[in-house]
Amino acid sequence: MSSGKANLWRKLQTGAIWCAFYFLLWLILAAAEAPLFGLLLAMFAAWVSVGINNTRWFIRLSALPAFIIFFLIELWLGAWDVARRAVHPAVPLNPAWVSYPLKTTDEQVRLLLSALTGLLPGTLASHYQQGELHVHVLDQQQDWADIISRLESHLTRLLTGIQP
Amino acid sequence: MIEALSTLLLWLGGAFFVVGTVGLLRFPDVYSRLHALTKADTLGLGLVILGLSLRADRLATVLLMLFIWLLVMASSATACQLLARYQLQSDKDSSDGSE
Numbered sequence: 001m002s003s004g005k006a007n008l009w010r011k012l013q014t015g016a017i018w019c020a021f022y023f024l025l026w027l028i029l030a031a032a033e034a035p036l037f038g039l040l041l042a043m044f045a046a047w048v049s050v051g052i053n054n055t056r057w058f059i060r061l062s063a064l065p066a067f068i069i070f071f072l073i074e075l076w077l078g079a080w081d082v083a084r085r086a087v088h089p090a091v092p093l094n095p096a097w098v099s100y101p102l103k104t105t106d107e108q109v110r111l112l113l114s115a116l117t118g119l120l121p122g123t124l125a126s127h128y129q130q131g132e133l134h135v136h137v138l139d140q141q142q143d144w145a146d147i148i149s150r151l152e153s154h155l156t157r158l159l160t161g162i163q164p
Numbered sequence: 165m166i167e168a169l170s171t172l173l174l175w176l177g178g179a180f181f182v183v184g185t186v187g188l189l190r191f192p193d194v195y196s197r198l199h200a201l202t203k204a205d206t207l208g209l210g211l212v213i214l215g216l217s218l219r220a221d222r223l224a225t226v227l228l229m230l231f232i233w234l235l236v237m238a239s240s241a242t243a244c245q246l247l248a249r250y251q252l253q254s255d256k257d258s259s260d261g262s263e
Contacts, residue, residue: 028231079180079207082200086187095196115241118202118248124195126248136195136248 011050018054019046057108063157070154071116074147078121085138096140100133100148103164109155113148116155120147166218173215180208194251202244206237 022045026038085091102110110128117125122138137144153164187200213233217226 028228075203075207075210078203079184082187082203083180083183086183086190086200086204093191093196095193115238115245118198118241118244119206119237121203122199124199124202124248125245126252127245134252136199138196138199 014054014056015046015050017056018049019043022046055108057159060158060161063154063161067154067158070150071119074120074151078119081121082138092139094139094141096137098135098137098140098144100135100145102128102131102133102152103149104152104156104160106156106160108159109152112155112159113152116151117148120151123148170215170218173211173218177208177211177213177215180204180211184208195248198244198248202240206240209233209236 019042022042023039026042027035030038085093102113104110104113110133114125114128114133117123117133117135122142123144124136126134126136128134133148135144135148156162156164181204184201184204187204188197191197191200210233213229216229220226220229
């Protein structure tokens with residue numbers, strides 16, 4: 001009974017933090033207009049967040065600059081690569097589905113890695129299952145595993161503080 | 165000088181949007197098309213926002229635009245992944261059905 005109570009208390013706490021975060025988001029984006037409507041939306045969004053078991057995210061600020069620089073460079077390279085392939089018929093497409101063995105067991109790192117892989121050069125993840133990330137690559141010859149591995153290391157440092 | 169740099173960034177951002185759309189039309193399958201749209205549009209919007217930031221007269225406006233970019237990036241990365249997952253599942257279903 002007491003563990004159920006503790007569980008409920010933790011959920012309420014997480015919900016309150018999400019609600020505050022979403023409400024702040026609303027205030028910034030809507031320039032503080034219609035705060036009541038914003039609060040209702042924030043409460044709904046917080047309820048969904050708790051419902052899908054979205055726990056709190058902690059970021060190691062010391063790992064943030066390296067991550068941002070890495071990410072912006074790769075984003076630029078990825079968009080440039082796809083632009084070249086789109087307008088230049090001579091640059092070949094050699095798409096395939098490949099599996100990337102995940103090194104991390106951290107759920108938040110896996111989730112973010114799966115989402116952000118789509119912004120790296122030539123890679124796009126659909127999901128992860130049994131320790132493997134399913135990735136669509138534009139060119140099989142390209143060293144896609146190295147790019148994903150570097151993103152994984154950055155995210156591990158950023159979200160867990162562990163040096164991979 | 166700043167005005168010229170801003171104009172250059174706005175044009176460059178626009179060009180990436182156009183190229184993303186060219187990729188959408190030219191690439192052979194759904195997954196490759198998703199690559200084109202997600203990457204080119206995310207960078208395109210980033211460059212447009214950078215270009216507009218150079219013209220902004222308040223820091224708050226710049227931060228707001230950066231914030232919008234982050235949110236758009238988060239939603240496009242997520243949507244792209246969900247679309248790829250959905251298409252992969254439908255491909256599997258249709259190949260299972262045809263066997």
